[in-house]
Amino acid sequence: xxxxxxxxxxxxxxxxxxxxxxxxxxxxxxxxxxxxxxxxxxxxxxxxxxxxxxxxxxxxxxxxxxxxxxxxxxxxxxxxxxxxxxxxxxxxxxxxxxxxxxxxxxxxxxxxxxxxxxxx
Numbered sequence: 001x002x003x004x005x006x007x008x009x010x011x012x013x014x015x016x017x018x019x020x021x022x023x024x025x026x027x028x029x030x031x032x033x034x035x036x037x038x039x040x041x042x043x044x045x046x047x048x049x050x051x052x053x054x055x056x057x058x059x060x061x062x063x064x065x066x067x068x069x070x071x072x073x074x075x076x077x078x079x080x081x082x083x084x085x086x087x088x089x090x091x092x093x094x095x096x097x098x099x100x101x102x103x104x105x106x107x108x109x110x111x112x113x114x115x116x117x118x119x120x
Contacts, residue, residue: 001017001018001019001021001022002017002018002019003015003016003017003018004016009101010031010098010101011030011031011032011033012028012029012030012031013028013029014026014027014028014029015027015028015029022047022051022054023047023048023051024047025045025046025047025051025055025058026045026046026047027043027044027045027046027058027062028042028043028044028046029041029042029043029044030042030044036107036111036112036113037112037113041066043059043062043063043066045058045059
């Protein structure tokens with residue numbers, strides 16, 4: 001089985017799975033911000049019609065892994081300059097690349113986490 005993935009901007013991921021047994025399957029993930037700290041996530045799976053039972057297994061596996069990620073995201077801590085191992089250089093590059101999607105008008109993490117406690 002050969003799997004390749006591509007991040008397209010900050011909110012779209014495309015995975016392509018090629019297998020001699022199951023054929024070609026494509027998975028798209030879209031993340032749309034709704035409000036601070038709330039996103040809508042959509043997963044779309046495409047493959048041969050006969051592979052529908054297999055797709056159900058993929059959807060289940062994806063949802064289990066995604067729920068684990070949510071637990072990590074909900075308890076994350078922002079480190080502006082984290083200590084990274086040599087093998088983690090791609091993380092630093094990704095953070096630098098992703099920073100282009102923030103502007104001077106973007107809410108900071110502390111502003112976003114206090115949105116529910118502000119007085120009207």
